[in-house]
Amino acid sequence: MKVLIIEDEKPAARRLARLLGELGVVGPIMLHSVEESIAWFHDNEHPDLIFLDIQLSDGLSFEIFEEVEVHSAIIFTTAYDEYALQAFKLNSIDYLLKPIDDEELEAAFKQYQNLATNDKKLTLDFDDIKKLLVNPLERDFKKRFTAKVGQHIKIINADEIECFYSENKGTYAATIDGRNYLLDTTLDNLESDLEPKVFFRVSRKHYVNVNHIKDIISYTNSRLKIVLNRFKEQEVIVSRERVRDFKLWLE
Template identity: 60%
Template sequence: MTTIIIEDEKPAARLLQRKLDKLNIPIGVMLHSVEEAISWFSANKHPDLIFLDIQLSDGLSFEIFEHFVKAKSEIKSAVIFTTAYDEYALRAFKLNSIDYLLKPIDEDDLEIAVSKFKARLPKQESLKLDFEEIKKMLTNPFDKNYKTRFTVKIGQHLKVITTDEIECFYSENKGTYIHTLDNRDYLIDSTLEVLEQELDLKNFFRVSRKFIIPLKSIKEIVLYSNSRLKVVLPTYKAEEVIVSREKVQDFKTWIG
């Protein structure tokens, strides 16, 4: 039996590996991003089982599967999801995957999930997971209250910034910043990964590992090298805002 872990937080991946070692489940490799996983699956025989984190550093893990679908290929490995999402979002795929494990992962739940996988091993059936439906449930959960304002600290003062004032969010030197339409930057206590869950994704899009932009702030879209796109914003000029190649199609759908 071959098993891999796809998890962007390396300490969490190592902890899961130690728990699996206790169950005599060997881990062949640990992958930490969408890009790394696509590269690995393209060059290696697919494993029997994947422990799959949903939110990776460079996007949702479903993008890995979407890549191979577009390439008219398929990943037939069984999947056990590992996620910080609550049961409300998870109900979308409770019946489709082998199991899901809510972080922090309980060892008894892990053992049950592995047992479920082993029970289906002789059948060698490939799972049919509806990743599009799962993705919709995760990114657009029902009755979600989206974040519409942020509080930032300026010296001894606090300032409230509404989403209408935001030109983009960006990460730099392990910090996350708001850039406003009046050409100012504010450090916030968050990450782009967290913001993806808090913002209304009808109005905001994560174009790359470094930027989340609102639709209303797009001034111009320009063709860029390697099938990418460049987004021009009203005042942000610190560096080019590039839509990564794997996100271009979703970006076009979003703006359309």
């Protein structure tokens, strides 16, 4: 079985290769840019499976397929929000959100193996997916959330929320008045509700509102620490795997 990893962050590519090795994949090939990938596809037999990062250092990976007709199965590795990734589901494409979880990788790999065993081909409409990611569809994101406070229902405006965070299996909204409200949802479920230009998931535990960031500080292990205006209950750390995407989001 021939596997190709296209990922511009070399540490992330090496980690993915190591995880695939644990699943029995021997010697996956690693490429790191659009230009390098196009040249490789012209000169080599195409692989059975591609793990494809969307945003590469020299452009979107979709540009590869504008130059080369590829019939390999593809699993995307990306930091794009869940709403944009609905296009992948419609096209029967699997995807992994960064940082890649071991169990999710194993499940995606098994899904590919099942498709390959049944000789099913994935039909990819790259033009439609590219349009959705580059120019996201207009939609209304949630402007208000509710939380139960005693016998009352509290209405919380999204622009008043500094961050969403998880603690003791609960999900909370931390507001500009220093209050923390328990919500009947999860951080994963919030992904399709939040305006991606305003909220960013910096780690498995935190979503932050760009309008309430007071300071950003370099932190250990190439991470970043975010200081919000009022929220003090937890340290808000941008995980190393998300630092690059976070910086791009800020711009």
